[in-house]
Amino acid sequence: MESIHPTPSQSNEPNGQPLTPLSSSKVQFSGKGGEFFGIWIVNILLSVLTLGIYSAWAKVRTMRYFYGHTRIDGHSFDYLATPMQILKGRILAVIVFLIYTFAVSFFPLIGFLFAIAFIFLMPWIINQGLRFNMRMTRHRNVRFAFKGDYGEAFVNFILLPIASVFTLYLLMPYVLKRIDNYIHSNISYGNKPLTVKLKGETYYLTALICFVVSSITMVIFMAILGLFGLDLLNVENQQAAQDPVKMGIMFGGLMIAYVVMIAIVTAVWKAAIRNHIFNNSQFEDVASFKSELKPIPYAILLLTNMLAIVFSLGLAYAWTQIRTSKMLAEATTVDIYPGALNLIDTTQEQQSSFAEEAANVFDIDLSLT
């Protein structure tokens, strides 16, 4: 962790001019698969033994491990949430979830009312979750913050996605751009807001590439089926279905093609969009970012992760998390400007993590990386 920073007293440059960065370095990730495996497996065991109560501690330890091992310019991130905050949120979320599951399974018609209520609650839950996560993130004794707005969240997360259905999803890349823009432009580091300039073209172009990739895979699907004499379009001609061995090989082939397609499409989308967001966001005078995630190595990583998890019966999970973080860190460069030394933390004190937990249990994942 040797840092090449000048001491604070030397940083007295005036604001408002284009500045040369004080330093430019890659994000470092120092987590190790073996270390995290121990943390992860002990987390699961204690969570199971305590009927889930320990899961709050488990979450904090996992987050602290990953934040603590991620360094920008020699300084690590801190995860500040306490297990009690997570636990309280989790208990609340489980109570709501209990009421929901029982109501829906015993009185199916009530499920409909829940769905309506949920639609209106969702923007609030999303905002709360983002707010909590940002406030619990700190770098160099300055916290991040998120200022969300219910109305905007409702438009971006509910109205526009519904509207895109009526445009045969042609609106979807634009909606995703709006969502990413909403999430990132509301982030601030200390008293410095993140300025984001995203372009719709990039989203449409990426969507087009993903579409072409999946179409090509569909053609390969059909070719495999044809190879085994099973013509999906012709119901009469299904001799292959009579032979279990052939069926097995065919299903195997299809599975592989499908998994490969998922990995490639995910990697292409994530890499292009992540690079676009990072390259067009900055904390003015404080930090700017560059992401050079390459889709093919990333797709290979995702694919090998999946294989490793399946063939190790889940045990490789810890290792896959570490190598993913490592690749993402290596693809990211951060330029630090003199303003970084004069930031002031303006965030207010704690809030419960209920919304974030509710989002977790109801499985609305809004990860920022």
Place this chain on the structure above:
Amino acid sequence: MHVQGHYFPKASSNYQPGVANIRDTLVEISHDDQLISSYAISDISLTSGLAGLADELRFNDGSRFIPSDVNYRWPFKTNKHDLLERLEKSKWAIIAAIVATPLFMWLMLYKVVPAIAVYSVDTLPHSVVEQMGEQSFAVIKKLALDPTELSAEQQATVQQHFNTMLDALALEKSVYRLSFYKSQSFGANAFALPHGRIVVTDELANLLADKPNALKAVLLHEIGHVVHQHSVRITAQSAASTIVLAVIFGDLEGIAEVALGTGASFAQQGFSRDMEREADSYALTQLEYLGYSSNDFADAIEALQGAHTTENEHLKKVNNLLEYLSSHPSSQERIDNARK
């Protein structure tokens, strides 16, 4: 004792290199032999250690000191702070966790949750079950059932068999209610709803029109489901296991969650098969008791098997391979069980 590191003042991105010295009950932070600050050890909050991460000191004024050596641990830390870290680094704890975790998961999903489900079903008020049944019935009716096209006398015959059996078994007629519907999607089939409504499809009534005893066997099987409160139990169980999985693995993502979900639904299908066996054995016992033969039950399953396989013969082989994916035991197993 000199510990090299960085000192971060409160709420600022500023920091400076420094050295921490422990002096009795104080920690002094200095830089180039100039004292910056000193804090009482009792005012410092410590965090639990994590592998490979520096052990920071959080002072009560919001400032922090972070040692440069990530493996350094403060001497004034008590054992409890590092218990978890020691556990996470211990080979034996890790091996124990690898062995014990699947074991406890199995206990939870296969023993504890079903036991809780059985218990909670007994405490469920009758009106709730009635509501649940009627609402599910309304949904199914809308999705899959059409008005019956059976003749009035054919309906009356089956209804009369049904009533006679209810009387003989001393079961309440206001609870056990029989209805007929035509159903393209179910084909020849019968099903029971939790509150006691039993539905026989036209297709089934026609299939077994000349085997009245086989139809009785089917009815008894469905009565068995209601007597043992199977649908309430399986609902309670699936809700309970969803909650258990969500609580324990709340923050698992992606493929790991898919794998768990698949495991849970295998477990669910397992419960469902056990319940089918329970209903089968109820039907077999009561057939004997009412003076019929368990062969009637085998006849019914054979007829059903015939009816369903002519519909999709080419899938039969695949179906046999995928027995463990099914909600019912294989027909052959059920027939053998009845004939033995």
